[in-house]
Amino acid sequence: MRITGDHAALAIEGRLDVRTAxxxxxxxxxxxxxxxxxxxxxxxxxxxWDATGLGVIMGTHRRAGxxxxxxxxRSVPAQLQRLLVATRLHRILAVEGVTAxxxxxxxxxx
Numbered sequence: 001m002r003i004t005g006d007h008a009a010l011a012i013e014g015r016l017d018v019r020t021a022x023x024x025x026x027x028x029x030x031x032x033x034x035x036x037x038x039x040x041x042x043x044x045x046x047x048x049w050d051a052t053g054l055g056v057i058m059g060t061h062r063r064a065g066x067x068x069x070x071x072x073x074r075s076v077p078a079q080l081q082r083l084l085v086a087t088r089l090h091r092i093l094a095v096e097g098v099t100a101x102x103x104x105x106x107x108x109x110x
Contacts, residue, residue, distance in 0.1 A: 003027045007035025011042040016053030024053070028060040032069060038094075039064055044075035054083070061093055070094055 001020035002013045010031055016024055032039055041057070061071040072094040076084070084090040 005031070005042075007031050007039070008037065009040040009042065011045065013045040013047075015048040016046060016056060017048060017050040018052040021052045021056050025056050025059065028056065029063055032060060032064045032067065032071075036069070038070045038072050040072045040074050042074045043077060043080065046077055046080070049080065054089075057093075058089070072096055 001015050001024060003024060004011050004013075010028065012024070014020070028041070039060075041060070057071075057073070064071045074096050076095055081090075081095075084093065084095070
């Protein structure tokens with residue numbers, strides 16, 4: 001897993017799972033604490049995530065909200081979009097730049 005960016009925009013590449021969660025959490029929380037306004041999290045190159053990774057995203061969302069910031073997910077992979085809809089997290093998280101489902105399926109609007 002690799003996270004690049006600054007206090008306004010970050011991109012996650014690779015895996016966001018139980019093995020990478022602690023490092024990701026520390027980096028995301030550092031970005032939240034060090035900036036103002038929206039924090040954009042680009043997920044276009046996210047290859048895999050598990051429940052722990054989703055928990056990192058939700059924890060970052062909560063932390064941002066507590067200090068008056070908003071976490072915005074950008075370029076969310078189709079499979080993660082479906083998970084957000086199935087868990088109704090799409091109603092809580094700010095999502096922009098929805099990517100197409102590689103199978104051509106229509107996804108519910110986020």
